[in-house]
Amino acid sequence: MFETTVRDGICRIRRDGARWLSTAWDGGYRTADAVYNVTVPEGFERTDLDAYRAERLSAAGFPVGPTLLTGVHMEHARCARCGPVSVLATAGLSNPAALPMSVEGTSGGSDGTASKPGDSPDWRPGTVNLVVGVDRALDDGTLATLLATAVEAKAATLLDAAGVPGTTSDAAIVGCDPAAESAPFAGSATELGAAARACVRDAVRASLVARYDGDALPTVEDAAYGVVTDRETDVSEP
DSSP states (O other), rough: OOOOEEEEEEEEEEEEEEEEEETTTTTTEEEEEEEEEEOOTTTTOOOOOOHHHHHHHHHOOOOOOOOOEEEEGGGGGGGEETTTEEEEEEOOOEEEEOOSOOOOTTOOOOTOOSOTTTSSSTOOOOEEEEEEEEEEEHHHHHHHHHHHHHHHHHHHHHHHHHHSETTTTTTEEEETTTTTTBOOOOSSTTTHHHHHHHHHHHHHHHHHHHHTTTSSOTTTTTTTTTTOOOOOOOOOOO
């Protein structure tokens, strides 16, 4: 079982010898005993993220490992478990990212770029972060499938709750236990995928409730740092 510990604004998710796939700034496949979800302070502007991570983890007495950053306080983190799957989520919506199915009449940039793009000076971390752990051994391809399954479930949950599939800075880490029973697939029709989808849904919902405490969730129009992708493309047959 993956174990969670919260200390000094950091949530550690631990499993000895676990194999992870991360979408963070230094993401990719890693073997590590633990990964972390770290709350950054309001007005956070550090760009030396490796050094910042080392400082925060060292101060909390944790060894360095794969890390996600978020503006959401760890008091709003929530976990869900189903069968062999456990999920930790922190959910904030200060920077929702809408993807309208028609660009006609949208309010994005006049050149077809996103309004308030994520690399603008006005960007601030809101972030929906996920850490998914499974008590199964997965090869690299199946771990990638698990990541896709989890992100799909996150998008479906946010579309239902807030009308957007994500924020400009969402990230996820998925992990497995190489010493456990092997699972060859992790899509939505599998036991593993179905459990992951349900856990992501419930953990994200619970974190949103904890974060906003019954208040209406921010929309792209009223959020401080929302974006709308209204770019047009050229579509053709291959």
